[in-house]
Amino acid sequence: MSDLIRKDASELAGLVSSGEVSAVEVAKAHLDRIAAVDGAVHAFLHVDTAGALSAAAAVDAKVKSGEKLSVLAGVPLGLKDILATNGLPTTCGSRVLDGWIPPYDATVVTKLREAGIVILGKTNMDEFAMGSSTEHSAFGPTHNPWDLDRIPGGSGGGSSACVSAFEAPLAIGTDTGGSIRQPAAVTGSVGVKPTYGGVSRYGIVALASSLDQAGPCARNVLDTAMLHSVIAGHDPMDSTSINSPVPDVIAAAKRADIKGMKVGVIKELGGEGYQAGVRSRFDESVALIESLGAEVVEVSCPSFPSALAAYYLILPSEASSNLAKFDGIRFGNRVGDDGTKSVEQVMSETRAAGFGSEVIRRIILGTYALSAGYYDAYYGQAQKVRTLIKRDFDAAFAKVDVLISPTAPTTAFKIGEKLDDPLAMYLNDVATIPVNMAGLPGMSLPIGLAPEDGLPVGLQIIAPAMADDRLYNVGAAIERELLAKWGGPLLAQAPELAGA
Amino acid sequence: MSGISQDDVAHLAHLARISIPADQLGHYADQLGAILDAVAQVSSLDTSDVPAMSHPVPMTNVFREDIPGVSLTAAQALSGAPAVEDERFRVPRILDEE
Numbered sequence: 320m321s322d323l324i325r326k327d328a329s330e331l332a333g334l335v336s337s338g339e340v341s342a343v344e345v346a347k348a349h350l351d352r353i354a355a356v357d358g359a360v361h362a363f364l365h366v367d368t369a370g371a372l373s374a375a376a377a378v379d380a381k382v383k384s385g386e387k388l389s390v391l392a393g394v395p396l397g398l399k400d401i402l403a404t405n406g407l408p409t410t411c412g413s414r415v416l417d418g419w420i421p422p423y424d425a426t427v428v429t430k431l432r433e434a435g436i437v438i439l440g441k442t443n444m445d446e447f448a449m450g451s452s453t454e455h456s457a458f459g460p461t462h463n464p465w466d467l468d469r470i471p472g473g474s475g476g477g478s479s480a481c482v483s484a485f486e487a488p489l490a491i492g493t494d495t496g497g498s499i500r501q502p503a504a505v506t507g508s509v510g511v512k513p514t515y516g517g518v519s520r521y522g523i524v525a526l527a528s529s530l531d532q533a534g535p536c537a538r539n540v541l542d543t544a545m546l547h548s549v550i551a552g553h554d555p556m557d558s559t560s561i562n563s564p565v566p567d568v569i570a571a572a573k574r575a576d577i578k579g580m581k582v583g584v585i586k587e588l589g590g591e592g593y594q595a596g597v598r599s600r601f602d603e604s605v606a607l608i609e610s611l612g613a614e615v616v617e618v619s620c621p622s623f624p625s626a627l628a629a630y631y632l633i634l635p636s637e638a639s640s641n642l643a644k645f646d647g648i649r650f651g652n653r654v655g656d657d658g659t660k661s662v663e664q665v666m667s668e669t670r671a672a673g674f675g676s677e678v679i680r681r682i683i684l685g686t687y688a689l690s691a692g693y694y695d696a697y698y699g700q701a702q703k704v705r706t707l708i709k710r711d712f713d714a715a716f717a718k719v720d721v722l723i724s725p726t727a728p729t730t731a732f733k734i735g736e737k738l739d740d741p742l743a744m745y746l747n748d749v750a751t752i753p754v755n756m757a758g759l760p761g762m763s764l765p766i767g768l769a770p771e772d773g774l775p776v777g778l779q780i781i782a783p784a785m786a787d788d789r790l791y792n793v794g795a796a797i798e799r800e801l802l803a804k805w806g807g808p809l810l811a812q813a814p815e816l817a818g819a
Numbered sequence: 820m821s822g823i824s825q826d827d828v829a830h831l832a833h834l835a836r837i838s839i840p841a842d843q844l845g846h847y848a849d850q851l852g853a854i855l856d857a858v859a860q861v862s863s864l865d866t867s868d869v870p871a872m873s874h875p876v877p878m879t880n881v882f883r884e885d886i887p888g889v890s891l892t893a894a895q896a897l898s899g900a901p902a903v904e905d906e907r908f909r910v911p912r913i914l915d916e917e
Contacts, residue, residue, distance in 0.1 A: 422895035515875045529874045555883035559876060628860040639835060646836065648907055650899035662911040667838040679837055684851060686831045687823070700861045702871035707864060709872060741850055742857055758875020784875070 322325050323348040328394045328488040328542040335393030338382050342375035342393030346437050349395045353439065353486045354814040361461050362471075362481035364400050366440035371395065378435045388814025390545050390569075392435030395483035398492040400441040401448055402533070402742025403522040404428055407438075411524050412446040414458035415645045415652055425522025426554045427491060427533050434549045441485055443476030446675045447500055447642065448526045450474050451747035454738050455677045462734070463506060465774055465813050469731040472502030472747075478536050479506040483810055489546050490536040496630055497727075497751025499534050500763035504726035504777025507765040507809045509543045509794070510536045512751075514784045515758030516561035518568075527637035528559075530630075530755040533679040538766065538810055540795040542667035544572035547787070563744040563785065571788035575795035578612030582793070583719035587623040588750045588779075594729045600644050601725045604766045604797060608723075611796055618718060620711035625704050626753040631745060632688045632701035633756075639685030645673065680741060709757040716783045721793050725748050726777030754781055762790040764797060765809045775809060873910045 323331070323345055334340040345347060350368055357363055368633040371376035378393040398404065401411050403421035405428075410416045424432070431438060445455035451653030453461040453476025461476040463469040464484040464507035471480040475492035482490050492499035494512035503510030511534045518533045524533060529747040584605060609615050648651035648662075655668035674682070688697040715722055723732040727747055737743045778797070782789040802808065825844040828851065832839045839847065893906055902909040 419899050422891055422898050465889055551847055558881040558883075559874070559878065561876065605895040622864060625860055625864055626890045631854065631858050632861060643836075647901055651901065653901035656902065656911050661915070662913045663836065665911040666836045667833075670836055671838045671840075674837065679832075679839070679852060679900075680847065680854075682837065682855060683828060683831045683847065686835045687827075687851070687855070690831075690834075696862065697858070698870060701858075702868060702873060703866035703869040704861050704864055706869050706872040707866070709875070742853060756875075 322484045324352045326488070327539055328391055328529050328537060329545060331394050331488060332391050335378060336382060336388050342378040342437060343372060345393055346371045346375040346395055346439070346519040349439055349487055351738055356484055357486060358463055359462060359467055359816060360480050360484045360486070361459060362397065362477045362484060362486055364410060364412070364441045364443050364444055364458055364477065367407055367438065369438050370407065371437050372435045374432070374435070374524045378437070381435070383645060389434040389777060391489070391549060393437060395437045395439045395487045396431065397440065397442045397478055397487040398428065398438050399444055399478050399490070399492050401444060401476050401524045402428055402491065403524070404438070404441065405507045405688055407441060409441065409715050410458070411448070412444045412458060413673060413675070413678070414457045415669070417457070420653055423522065425637045426556055427550045428518035428522065430550050432709055436489070436549065442475070444477055445474035447524065447638070448474035448493060449638070449677050449681055451497070451501055451744055452734070452737065453477060454734060455675055457675055457770060460734055463731045464816060465507065465731065468733055469727045469774070470505070470734055472505040472731065475502050475536070477683050479503055479508050479510065482506070482508045482536050482538055483813065484816060488538060488542060490577055491533060491550070492535045492536050493523060493531055493674050494755065495530045496634065496755050497748040499536060500751050500761055500777070500779060503536060503763040505731040505775060507775030507813065508536060508538055509540055509762065509764055510534065511543055511547060511762045511787070511790060512754065513547060513787055515550060516559050516562070517565070517785070517787060519557040519560050519762070521554055521556035525641040527634040528641060529637060530634065535603065538808060540791055540798050541569070541572045544568040552676070555650060561785065566785060566788035568788050568791045571791040572795045574792050575799055577608065577793055580721070581611040581719040582608050582613050582615045583618035583715055584615060585623070585724045586617050586619045587621070588724035592728055593725055594769060596771045597725045597727070597729060597776050600767045600769065601778065604723070604778050607797060607800055609617045611800065618722065619716045620715060620753070622704060622707035623753050626708050626717055626756055627745060627749050629701040629704035629708070630752045630756060633705065635681040635685030636698045637685070639682045639689065642678070642682055645670065664798045677741070705756050710754050712753070712759060721789050722781040724751060724779045728778040730769045730772055730774035730776060736816060750779060751764045759784055760787040760790055762794050764794045766797070766801065767809065768812070823848050823855060
């Protein structure tokens with residue numbers, strides 16, 4: 320039954336609901352795949368075999384009794400280890416939370432469970448979602464299934480890798496500056512960051528509260544849309560949750576018709592600093608979009624070159640405040656409490672032992688940017704630049720329906736290559752960050768392999784707030800043409816993993 | 820524009836309650852100096868008439884319905900605590916000894 324792991328989520332859901340295949344069989348096939356390849360990929364930090372099989376059995380019982388099932392019932396999923404899961408470890412890739420078992424579920428997790436989606440386990444990530452390579456996980460890096468010596472992107476590298484390694488057809492990620500889209504791009508999978516406020520943040524460990532957003536990862540546009548529809552919607556437990564109807568993303572993914580649409584190419588994202596193969600695949604996509612009857616125009620967003628700088632002031636500032644709670648008092652690990660030390664000493668030792676160097680760097684940076692005397696020049700100025708970025712988007716969307724750019728400037732780089740150069744690492748998110756700054760929805764869609772290294776390239780599609788459905792319409796239209804051209808999914812071209 | 824000394828790092832680390840060993844302060848100072856030089860680019864834009872934006876969705880005074888619901892029990896709330904005593908979080912001393 321190993322062909323079950325190659326099937327799309329929508330296909331699996333159909334097989335389960337018709338009773339042709341049991342959800343338990345589907346779960347077992349994926350658990351077997353994890354056992355065979357995850358030693359090499361390391362997408363998972365924790366595999367919940369018993370929980371997955373019991374959730375699958377519950378779906379099978381509903382099938383037997385003829386109960387109505389939700390769209391993805393019985394389909395397995397990998398969950399980024401930043402979402403609180405009742406009774407399952409939640410580490411955020413950090414030593415400070417090693418061994419912590421949350422006593423409650425994040426709203427997204429509640430929705431997944433209610434939909435009968437089978438959670439296989441928790442996926443690896445850069446510590447507290449700070450990174451673009453998953454190398455900053457305290458529990459070791461995740462490897463890109465296309466080339467195990469390369470990074471799977473980050474921070475949600477475990478989620479993108481488990482999907483592209485056929486360990487799960489679906490995964491949940493979170494995206495603060497590109498942590499769903501950049502991993503999708505470098506692993507040849509699809510990832511969407513929904514509109515800010517479109518998916519509840521309740522129970523998701525906060526990195527930068529004004530930027531964080533959870534979203535779906537999958538191997539094609541329709542599956543991504545189906546997962547999006549399950550997790551989206553207003554939540555009274557999240558005060559930034561938008562109280563309006565969720566756009567019909569599934570219908571949009573099925574429409575796949577962009578005739579007459581206006582598509583804007585962002586002048587400032589592309590060109591210099593972008594790998595040749597990324598540029599050539601992007602240019603081909605532009606031609607493809609035109610051939611489908613859409614009008615493509617160039618638009619300028621003049622403040623975008625300052626977005627990265629503004630982001631690396633706003634994010635550390637918010638993170639330094641959000642991460643203050645990891646002090647070893649109410650939960651997590653405590654270090655140095657020998658009965659003689661003050662609470663301050665114990666907190667300082669706990670945090671030094673629990674946080675990795677990237678987390679410490681960003682906390683210090685945020686503490687600096689928020690200090691009296693520097694606040695206006697750094698944090699205050701960054702917030703004004705944020706307004707300019709939003710105005711650039713507003714002006715662009717007055718002229719076009721969606722915007723496009725490459726998702727990331729390069730394909731997957733080698734593990735270790737940028738680990739000691741934080742600034743080089745930060746540049747991976749140069750094209751994705753403006754989207755978070757303005758709270759907009761964005762998708763990364765695989766558009767082929769870079770000729771020079773044979774590694775996946777992603778196209779970023781950006782829509783106005785609460786117009787997430789446009790991403791799926793445009794993405795599905797492009798995907799349909801590319802699948803015909805390739806004769807199947809891009810991931811079918813990925814090398815077989817040893818042990819499989 | 821920037822430049823950050825080892826003493827600055829030590830001071831900031833103290834404010835953030837992270838005990839950084841003295842032999843690592845130089846490394847952090849170098850890296851943070853480079854990052855601060857790069858992010859100083861935010862000053863290159865003219866923002867004299869631009870308001871600050873803290874959040875993508877302007878909302879104020881968002882409250883949910885005030886209805887009693889299920890919340891964590893004391894045992895659940897204490898379940899992840901590093902130290903517990905008498906159904907409470909046990910903490911290291913917070914005052915200096917006399």
